[in-house]
Amino acid sequence: MFTNFFMRLVNSFPGQVALGEKKSVRTATPWVFPKSVKLHGNSSKTMSVSSTSCLSLRNEGSGGVKCLVGDRDGVIVVDHGSRRQESNLMLNEFVKMFRSRTGYQIVEPAHMELAEPSIADAFRLCVNQGANRIIVSPLFLFPGRHWSQDIPSIAAEAAKEHPGISYIVSAPLGLHELLVDVMKERIDHCLLQASGEASECAICAGTNKCRFR
Secondary structure, three states: OHHEEEEHHHHHHOOOOOOOOOOOOOOOOOOOOOOOEEEEOOOEEEEEEOOOOOEEEEOOOOOEEOOOOOOOOOEEEEEEOOOHHHHHHHHHHHHHHHHHHOOOOEEEEEOOOOOOOOOHHHHHHHHHHOEEEEEEOOOOOOOOHHHHHHHHHHHHHHHHOOOOOOOEEEOOOOOHHHHHHHHHHHHHHHHHHOOOOOOOOOOOOOOOOOOOO
């Protein structure tokens, strides 16, 4: 079930969920999807992007799918990193699913801290496989300091070792309707497991966590 969740999530990013201003003591800043992004590194190129999807775009009139990630692009899927090895290994499994589902040629896992491979390691592996442009994609839910400061800083340091290689740090998952489905199905499965109607999922296996106390 865990595999199905993320395969569905990776398979479809149909559109942006607009964030309006919230009536509160502090007014929330609306999420604005950029019309273009600046590629970092030794490059003056600006890349146009669409608010409909960062994974694939429909070609108008053709019905086909235009893939924005090419054979010379490397994708680094980065999570926080954990001292718990089982958690780190799950990133490897997610990257396998992501690579298989998208068909992207160069995809590497990385941990921001606490575990290997690091972002610098993954950057190097992508370049060694022929990538001349790197997309660092945080496996984080919402924007925060790690996305706005830490990961860009680490990526910038990694890029210094590879002159001429451009890179970009993409947005975190954010508000997306498929994440609602993932959470609902996770809750449903945990309740079934707690009632003895389902076995433990891959995350909870051997922990006896899914039970009422």
